[in-house]
Amino acid sequence: MELELQRSILYHENGNLEEAEKGYLELIKENPEDGKLNFLLGTLYLQGGRPDVSSVFLGKSVSKNPSNTKAINNLGLAYQSMGRYDDAIKLFKAAIKVDKNYLSAYNNLAICCQLTGDYQNAVEILLTALSINQNDSETNYNLGTVLHKNGEFEEAIKYYKKAVELNSKSAEAYYNIALIKIDNKEFESAETFLKKSYEIQPNNFDILFNLGFVNEQLKNYTSAENFYNAAYKLNPSSSELNFNLGNIFKENKNWKRA
Structure with missing residues (x-):
C-alpha cells in the first residue's frame, strides 16, 4: 500500500x-x-x-x-x-x-466573514493573524482587500504595499492598488502599478484592459490601442472593450476599424 x-x-x-x-x-x-x-x-x-x-x-x-x-x-x-x-x-x-497560530484558518475565516458582509470581524481576525506573524504576505493582502471593499482606500493601499514588499510576485496586490488609483483619477500612478502587475501576468484580460484605459485617459492613444488589442485577443466579446476600442480607433484616425 x-x-x-x-x-x-x-x-x-x-x-x-x-x-x-x-x-x-x-x-x-x-x-x-x-x-x-x-x-x-x-x-x-x-x-x-x-x-x-x-x-x-x-x-x-x-x-x-x-x-x-x-x-x-x-x-x-x-x-x-x-x-x-x-x-x-x-x-x-x-x-x-486546535492551533492558535494556524494562519490559513484565520485568513479563511476572515474571507468567509467578508463574504457574509461582516467586514468588522474580518478586519479584527486579520489583525489578530498579523499579531502572530506581521510578515505574512497573504494576510496583509487579505486585510487590504477587506479594507478596500469597505471603502478604506488609504489603509488598503498600506497593506497591499506590505504584501508586495513581502511577495514581489503578488500581481493581485499591484492590480488592486492600481484600481484605487484609477478611482482617484491618479492615472500615471495607476499605470505604474498596472505595469508591475502586467510583468507578472502578461495575459490577464483585466490588467490589459485597464492598461488600455489609463493610457486612454493619459491620451497615449497608440499605447491604449495596443493594450486594448491584446485584451481583445483574450475576450473579443467584451462590450465595454469594444466600445473603448471604437473610441481609440477614432482618436488614432483608424476609421476603417472604428
Whole structure:
C-alpha cells in the first residue's frame, strides 16, 4: 500500500489529479476508514472544484482525526465553496482552537466573514493573524482587500504595499492598488502599478484592459490601442472593450476599424 500511496501523492503534488484520483480510489476501496486517504482524496476533489464530493471525504477524515487542522480547514473551504458559510465559519474557528497560530484558518475565516458582509470581524481576525506573524504576505493582502471593499482606500493601499514588499510576485496586490488609483483619477500612478502587475501576468484580460484605459485617459492613444488589442485577443466579446476600442480607433484616425 505504501508504494502505491507515495506514487499517488507524487501525481497529486505534480498536478496530475486524474492519476492521483485513480490511485487514491483504488487504495480507499481496501481502507475506507483511513483518515489520511480520506483527507488526500477530499483535498484533491476540493482542488478539482468538486466541494460537495470533497466534503464527504474530508468529513470522514475529520471524524477520524479531530485534531487534523488541515482537514478541518479544507472542510471549511469546501463548505464555503458550497455557500454554507455558517458551517465554514465554525470549522475555521475549530481549526484555530486546535492551533492558535494556524494562519490559513484565520485568513479563511476572515474571507468567509467578508463574504457574509461582516467586514468588522474580518478586519479584527486579520489583525489578530498579523499579531502572530506581521510578515505574512497573504494576510496583509487579505486585510487590504477587506479594507478596500469597505471603502478604506488609504489603509488598503498600506497593506497591499506590505504584501508586495513581502511577495514581489503578488500581481493581485499591484492590480488592486492600481484600481484605487484609477478611482482617484491618479492615472500615471495607476499605470505604474498596472505595469508591475502586467510583468507578472502578461495575459490577464483585466490588467490589459485597464492598461488600455489609463493610457486612454493619459491620451497615449497608440499605447491604449495596443493594450486594448491584446485584451481583445483574450475576450473579443467584451462590450465595454469594444466600445473603448471604437473610441481609440477614432482618436488614432483608424476609421476603417472604428
